[in-house]
Amino acid sequence: MWLLVIRRTGLFLASLLVASIIVFIALALLPGDAAQTVLGVEATPEALERLRVRFGLDRPLIVQYVDWLAGVVRGDFGVSYVSRVPIAPLIGNRLLVTVPLVLLAMTLALVGALPLGTFAAARHGRWESTAVSAAAQVGIAIPAFWAGIMLIALVSVRLGWLPAGGFTAWGRDAASAARSLLLPAVSIALVQGAILTRYTRSAVVDVLREDFIRTARAVGNTPGRALWRHGLRNAAIPVITVLGLQLSYLLAGAVVIENVFFLPGLGRMLVQAIGQRDLLLVQGTVVVLTAMVLLVNFATDLAYYVLDPRLRPS
Amino acid sequence: MKLRAVVGITLVVAMIATACGGDETSSVDGVGTDGGQAQTSVVVAAPLEPPTLDPTESSAAAIPEVLLYNVLETLVKLSDDGELEPLLAESYEQSDDGLTYTFHLREATFHDGSPLTAADVVFTFDRARAEDSAHPFKAHFDPVASVEATDERTVTVTLSSFSNNWLFNMSQGAGVILSEATIGQVAEHPVGTGPFEFATWNRGDSIELARYDGYWGDAPALQDVVFRYIEDATATNQALLAGDVDIISRVSGPELLEQFEGNAQFEVIDGLTNGETILAMNNASAVLADVRVRQAITHAIDRGALIDATYAGYGTRIGSHVPPTDPWYLDLTDLYPYDPDRARTLLAEAGVAEGTSLKMTLPPPSYARRGGEFIQGQLAEVGLQVEIENVEFPQWLESTFQASDFDLTIISHVEPRDIVQYGNPDYYWNYDNPDVATKLEQADAAPDTATRDQLYAEVQRTISETDVVNVWLFVLPNLAVVNSGISGYPTNKVSFSIDMTGVSYTM
Numbered sequence: 001m002w003l004l005v006i007r008r009t010g011l012f013l014a015s016l017l018v019a020s021i022i023v024f025i026a027l028a029l030l031p032g033d034a035a036q037t038v039l040g041v042e043a044t045p046e047a048l049e050r051l052r053v054r055f056g057l058d059r060p061l062i063v064q065y066v067d068w069l070a071g072v073v074r075g076d077f078g079v080s081y082v083s084r085v086p087i088a089p090l091i092g093n094r095l096l097v098t099v100p101l102v103l104l105a106m107t108l109a110l111v112g113a114l115p116l117g118t119f120a121a122a123r124h125g126r127w128e129s130t131a132v133s134a135a136a137q138v139g140i141a142i143p144a145f146w147a148g149i150m151l152i153a154l155v156s157v158r159l160g161w162l163p164a165g166g167f168t169a170w171g172r173d174a175a176s177a178a179r180s181l182l183l184p185a186v187s188i189a190l191v192q193g194a195i196l197t198r199y200t201r202s203a204v205v206d207v208l209r210e211d212f213i214r215t216a217r218a219v220g221n222t223p224g225r226a227l228w229r230h231g232l233r234n235a236a237i238p239v240i241t242v243l244g245l246q247l248s249y250l251l252a253g254a255v256v257i258e259n260v261f262f263l264p265g266l267g268r269m270l271v272q273a274i275g276q277r278d279l280l281l282v283q284g285t286v287v288v289l290t291a292m293v294l295l296v297n298f299a300t301d302l303a304y305y306v307l308d309p310r311l312r313p314s
Numbered sequence: 315m316k317l318r319a320v321v322g323i324t325l326v327v328a329m330i331a332t333a334c335g336g337d338e339t340s341s342v343d344g345v346g347t348d349g350g351q352a353q354t355s356v357v358v359a360a361p362l363e364p365p366t367l368d369p370t371e372s373s374a375a376a377i378p379e380v381l382l383y384n385v386l387e388t389l390v391k392l393s394d395d396g397e398l399e400p401l402l403a404e405s406y407e408q409s410d411d412g413l414t415y416t417f418h419l420r421e422a423t424f425h426d427g428s429p430l431t432a433a434d435v436v437f438t439f440d441r442a443r444a445e446d447s448a449h450p451f452k453a454h455f456d457p458v459a460s461v462e463a464t465d466e467r468t469v470t471v472t473l474s475s476f477s478n479n480w481l482f483n484m485s486q487g488a489g490v491i492l493s494e495a496t497i498g499q500v501a502e503h504p505v506g507t508g509p510f511e512f513a514t515w516n517r518g519d520s521i522e523l524a525r526y527d528g529y530w531g532d533a534p535a536l537q538d539v540v541f542r543y544i545e546d547a548t549a550t551n552q553a554l555l556a557g558d559v560d561i562i563s564r565v566s567g568p569e570l571l572e573q574f575e576g577n578a579q580f581e582v583i584d585g586l587t588n589g590e591t592i593l594a595m596n597n598a599s600a601v602l603a604d605v606r607v608r609q610a611i612t613h614a615i616d617r618g619a620l621i622d623a624t625y626a627g628y629g630t631r632i633g634s635h636v637p638p639t640d641p642w643y644l645d646l647t648d649l650y651p652y653d654p655d656r657a658r659t660l661l662a663e664a665g666v667a668e669g670t671s672l673k674m675t676l677p678p679p680s681y682a683r684r685g686g687e688f689i690q691g692q693l694a695e696v697g698l699q700v701e702i703e704n705v706e707f708p709q710w711l712e713s714t715f716q717a718s719d720f721d722l723t724i725i726s727h728v729e730p731r732d733i734v735q736y737g738n739p740d741y742y743w744n745y746d747n748p749d750v751a752t753k754l755e756q757a758d759a760a761p762d763t764a765t766r767d768q769l770y771a772e773v774q775r776t777i778s779e780t781d782v783v784n785v786w787l788f789v790l791p792n793l794a795v796v797n798s799g800i801s802g803y804p805t806n807k808v809s810f811s812i813d814m815t816g817v818s819y820t821m
Contacts, residue, residue, distance in 0.1 A: 032708020038365070039450050040373035041715060051448055082365040082372075084501055093517065149548060156556040164556040165549055166542060167519055262544040262553075264518025276365070277708055 012294050019290040024065050027279050034081035037276040055081050077284040082276045087284045098266040102250045104185040109193035117200025124205050139194025148187035148260040165261035184261045192246050199242045203235040233307050244300035248293040353819045354537035359550045359559040363543040368501040369487045373450035375810045378487035380541050382811035386490035386506035392809050396639050412476045419467040422530040424493050425511040432463030437494045451488035476759045486809055509534045509815050535818030563812050565793035568626035574795045581796045585805035589728040589790030590635050598744035599721045608782040610660035612650040614696045621788050624684035629788035634774040635733045637789045642770035646778045657696040668697040674722040675703045677710040682724040715742050726790045736777050745783045
C-alpha cells in the first residue's frame, strides 16, 4: 500500500518536472522575449539589455531554470516579467473562474448525457435511439465557440436574460458571477454532453448484451432494475474514462469559450502570456495545469478501484 | 417518459435561473436605462489590457489609453486639433533663446489629498532622465539639462539645445506628473491629479475609475468609467448590442461596422489617428536598393482600392509619413499614381527579371494580413513574386524590426511625430540620407514655426518623391462605436488617451 503511494507521488513529481523542462526549453527557443513586450517597438538595444539584466534573462538557461525550480519548491512562483506582480495569486484568481466553469459545464453535460444515453441504449434499434445518435453527432460537430456566439445572440442580445460575457469577482457579487458562467458552461456542455451521450449509449448497449443481465432478468428483475443494480457499474467505467479526459482537456481548452465570453480564465491568461513571452507566468501556469490533470487521472483511477472489485488488491 | 421528465426538469431549472437573473443590481454589468442614477456610468470596451499601470515602466499603449488625461495629467495637453493647451501648467513662458521654460503650476491636489507642488514635477522629470532609469521614453528627456523648483508652484526647465518637439512630448504619456509619496504603488494603484481617480483593477476583466471630487478643473459629467477588456471582435460587438458596454473604443474589423451604420441606437465614429500604415521596404535589400524598383512598386499598388478591399473604405490616404493632424502636413497623395504599365517599364529598366521573389513578413493586425494578400496580387501583375510569411509580434520585432530580415512588411506607426525615424540609418528600413537627418535636427531646433514647417515639408518631399523610402498606404482610422445617447467622445485620436473627461449623456 505504501509502496503504491510512494510510486504514485514519485510519478506525479517526475511528470511535473518533465513538463516544466519541456515548456522552459520551448519558450526559450521562441524568438522574442519579455523585455521587448515591456519596452515595445521604439526601445533602444541598450534599454532592452538593461531590462533583460534586471529580469535576469541574460543568465544561462540552466541557472534561470534551477532558480525558478528552487522558488517553486518553496511555494514561490516568482513575479511576472510583464506585469510585475506575484504569479501565484494571478493563477489562483484565474482558477476561481475556470474551475467552476468547467465543473458546471461537465455537470450540465452529465445531467443531459447520462439519461439520454441510457434511454438511447434501452431503445436500441428503434427510431428514438437513432434520433439521439443523430442529435449527438450534430452536437459533436458544432464548434463550441459558434454555439457560444449563437447563444449570446439569442439569450443576451435578443432576450437580455444573461450578460454577453465578462465576470464579476465572486467576492463582489456571487450571484452575478454565477450568472456569467451559465452561458459559457452551456456552450461547452452542448459539445461535451454530445460526446458523453455517445459513449454512455455504447457502454450501456454493451452491458445490456452481457450474460449476467440475461441472468438477472431470468431471476425476475425488471429491465430497469437489472440495469441499475448490475449493469451500471460496468457501463460507468468507459464513461468515467472519457469524463476524465474531457476534464483534463477543458482546464486549458476552455480558452476559446473564455475568449468568446471574455472571461478572465486560465486558458486565456496562458495564451496571452505566451504571446508576451512572460516566461515565468507560462511556467507556473503549466505546472499548475499539469498538476491538475494528474489529479484528475488519480481521481479517475480511484473511481475504477471503487467501481471494479477486480482491480482492488486482494 | 424518462426523457420528458428530464426535459421538464431542465426547463424548470432554466426558468428559475433566468428569473433570478432578471434584476441588474451591479452597475458594472451594464448601464440600465431605468433611473437617472445609471446615466452617469459608462462602460468602454477596449481590446488590449495594460500589463501594468505604471507608464514609466512599460511602453504599452494600453496604459495611456486608460490613464492619460483621465487619471494622470501632464503640464500641457494636446487638443483635438493638435494645439498645446495648458493643463497642470496654468501658464508658461519661454525664454528668448527658447532654452528655458518656466511653468506656473495650478492649485491642484493628488487623489490622496496632497497638493501638487513644483517638487513633484522635479521628482518626476529627474527620475525619468536619471542615468540608470528604465523609463521607456527616456530619450524624450535628452534635450533637458536641468529641472528646478524655483518656488512652491514654479518649475524652470532648461534645455541644452532648442527642441520644438520637447514640449509636445511632454504632453504625451512620457510627461505625466507623479508624486514621490505614491510612486511605489503606481503599477497597481496610480495616484494622479486628473478628474477621475483609480478605483479597481479586476485583472483579466476590467479597470474602474470614479469621479474625483477634489479636481481643480470642471468636474466631468460621468461618475463612473469602466474599461472592459475584450479581444474578440465579435464578442465586443455583441456586448454593445446586449447593452453590457456603451462604447467600443477600437473597432478592429471595419466590415463589422455595417451592422451599426444603419442602426439609430448607435453612432459610428470615423476619425484620424497618428498611425501611418505603410508598406515598409528594406532599402538595403538586393532588389529594393534601386529607387526605380521602389517607384515601380508604388506605381503597382492601387492604394484607393486597397483601402476599399481591406479596410471597408475607412482610412484616409497619405503620401508621406505625416498624418493630416500634424501642423506641417503636406498632401503628397498624388505622387506615383496607380500605373502598372509604368511599373513594368521601371522594373525592366532596373533590370529586375520577371518572377523575381520578394519576402514579405506580416504581423498579426488585420490591416497587415489582408493588405499583404492584396499587395501580393497587385505585385504579381507586374511580375514580382511575393512570398508571404505571417508572424507573431515578438517574431516580427526580432526578425524584421531588429534584424532587418525582410524585403517588404506592412505595419502602422502609431507614435506621434515619428518622422524623426527617417534620420536614423539603423532603423529597420535601412534608409541612410544624412541630408534628411540634418534637416530633421534643424526642424526640431527651428526658431519659428514657418521655418520648422518648411524643413519638414522638404523632408517629406525627399522621403516620398525623391527616395521613395516606403509606400504610404493610409492613416489608420479611429473607428469607434458609441451609444447614441452619449456625446463628447473624441473623434480624432491625437494621443494614446481614450479621453473620457468630456463625455456625457445627452438624453
